[in-house]
């Protein structure tokens with residue numbers, strides 16, 4: 001376990017804003033984690049876990065508490081009755097896990113290539129892309145329960161996975177230590193999304209997990225800003241799901257509005273609303289803007305503050321609501337005391 005003091009959260013998050021964290025404790029395993037939580041308790045400080053910081057908005061005031069990060073990145077593989085199980089540490093890079101699976105010709109993660117963040121963060125919001133969600137492959141999640149002090153294995157069915165959601169979002173006392181996934185040796189490409197169909201129609205090779213992963217990364221790199229260059233957390237908002245009735249009403253006003261039936265209604269691409277209904281592609285206010293290539297993505301320039309981002313996002317949400325009646329929810333979560 002290593003402890004650092006007074007670490008700027010701007011350096012630990014991809015939006016690159018946020019004040020100082022009093023302590024950052026890097027843990028290797030549950031023993032370290034137990035010590036880190038005791039360290040926080042002894043000082044009457046709150047604690048929070050941080051992955052790669054790619055989906056959080058850190059407060060300008062910083063965090064007067066203990067930020068727990070995981071330092072190990074092990075991936076192990078075991079085979080049983082035609083299925084292959086991969087287990088990866090919470091601290092492993094998600095995209096490295098996707099590459100590992102693809103290099104072993106394993107199917108299941110290829111459409112999720114290029115998503116930033118750690119393995120430990122992936123189940124929290126049930127990351128998804130191009131028709132796949134991480135819940136489709138998760139066998140179980142190994143957690144440390146900070147209330148009971150025990151390590152527990154939660155099978156997929158006990159994780160309450162839903163669209164960009166899971167029980168881990170609501171229960172901060174469950175700290176994810178590692179994730180086990182079931183992958184297939186025999187799989188088939190899932191090319192239902194337009195971005196992938198276009199590339200398949202252009203004759204590109206999309207026949208293996210490796211080939212699909214590389215095309216998905218290329219699509220994403222054209223659409224989403226480079227985290228090493230821009231201050232961004234990818235999609236800032238969730239794509240909203242609205243009732244069939246609300247969708248019907250909007251469709252009368254905006255006949256081109258795409259809609260995708262889901263369990264809870266009709267999923268609407270927010271980018272369409274921002275771009276075609278509100279004409280906000282590239283919209284800027286001070287140091288914050290909507291990304292030109294994909295307006296659901298918010299970009300913070302150097303010098304931006306969390307407060308500025310917060311009010312910009314509120315303003316966007318208000319405009320969407322005023323024009324369409326849609327309540328947008330943030331995908332990015334606040335990191336504060």
Ligand code: NAP
Pocket residue numbers: 125126127128129130131192193194195223234235239260267268269270271294296331
């Ligand atoms: P996109 O592909 O333009 O899709 C925009 C919206 O339309 C999404 O809600 C998407 O649903 C839906 N959609 C598009 N084609 C669909 C189809 N054939 N069937 C059902 N729903 C469809 O989105 P994008 O912004 O360029 O992002 C690319 C992919 O990365 C998307 O799947 C997006 O959700 C995903 N992504 C995920 C995260 C994350 O997990 N945190 C962050 C950024 C982007 P889905 O959302 O269900 O795909």
